[in-house]
């Protein structure tokens with residue numbers, strides 16, 4: 144059985160977006176649709192970084208020099224001023240188990256500390272430790288160790304506008320929730336063959352395109368001649384991901400219906416949000432400003448993406464597919480589409496750049512870590528996660544988080560040899 148995200152492919156191809164076997168092939172055209180890579184092991188089980196990089200047997204082998212503390216929270220780093228420099232000397236940790244809350248621990252660093260708490264967590268820990276924008280730290284009563292204004296700034300993410308449709312239940316992943324027979328069949332198929340609905344993530348297909356080639360009114364890629372679609376032209380770098388999803392991508396509860404979403408997503412947004420301390424307390428989540436519409440230029444490609452979705456839906460109707468509109472713009476005028484974007488815009492959990500990498504700590508390209516991922520002005524402290532991306536990348540971020548970690552490992556090894 145093919146869900147609607149596969150059945151929609153001809154409608155997407157009809158607007159001059161080409162199906163390609165491998166989205167990673169550098170010689171594909173500029174506007175493409177193809178299978179999204181997923182990480183599976185040989186038995187078709189999804190492989191997490193935990194299972195791929197730290198399987199139980201490896202952790203066991205190294206237990207003499209590896210201590211894993213689960214259910215704990217990093218409170219702050221111990222930073223000391225010595226010989227005119229700031230040194231990171233250790234990490235203060237507490238248990239998240241309420242019965243052990245009174246216990247605090249201290250992990251002393253022999254060589255260095257690698258902070259990997261993600262693009263929301265790493266700037267929070269730096270600020271709690273006294274590294275961040277001076278005025279903000281003072282406002283939150285955190286003693287300032289180092290005034291580093293870029294910490295927590297420049298938060299980026301992909302942003303999408305879901306257009307929601309009803310489709311036959313058998314074409315939607317919602318059958319797993321609404322039809323016990325489908326759920327049991329899918330579970331048994333997965334257990335015995337490793338295949339079926341449970342073997343794939345909710346997104347299996349995706350489309351990437353440069354909106355500069357997208358005609359706003361018709362929602363089609365304009366191709367006066369084939370050279371226009373040359374992906375090697377820098378201006379043809381895709382800035383829109385167009386996701387067909389066989390599920391509901393909104394917060395709206397739509398019970399008992401088969402749902403299909405067309406999700407145009409801006410993957411090179413100009414927005415800039417930020418992370419700030421809500422309190423001088425690691426147990427209180429940081430304030431996250433996603434920065435939607437901090438740059439009005441983001442409207443233009445998003446508007447084109449919504450027109451593309453409306454066009455693809457029209458093509459599906461024309462092919463007599465039983466599609467019913469649920470949450471879409473009232474009409475295709477710019478004003479109505481902009482209202483729809485403002486009401487329905489969502490983030491994509493691809494947070495980056497809050498401890499961004501760069502050459503200088505201050506100035507117009509202010510940054511937090513240098514090219515070796517070491518925090519500017521601090522000895523013995525690296526940051527290693529998506530927070531160091533100088534900008535958000537035009538692809539899903541997980542694989543690149545792994546690349547950053549591999550690079551960091553190499554840098555640590557190199558330093559150890561010196």
Ligand SMILES: Cc1cc2nc3c(=O)[nH]c(=O)nc-3n(C[C@H](O)[C@H](O)[C@H](O)COP(=O)(O)OP(=O)(O)OC[C@H]3O[C@@H](n4cnc5c(N)ncnc54)[C@H](O)[C@@H]3O)c2cc1C
Nearest residue numbers: 215216217259260261262264492528529539540541542544
């Ligand atoms: C719901 C969801 C779905 C996603 N789907 C995809 C996808 O399909 N494909 C894709 O490529 N990407 C996806 N992403 C994005 C991807 O997961 C992230 O880009 C990636 O995990 C980032 O890795 P990281 O190491 O930077 O941070 P994280 O993976 O966030 O790791 C940071 C860790 O630090 C911990 N931490 C934070 N603060 C503290 C503290 N004070 N003390 C102790 N621990 C702390 C956090 O709990 C977390 O475990 C998804 C993200 C989400 C949330």
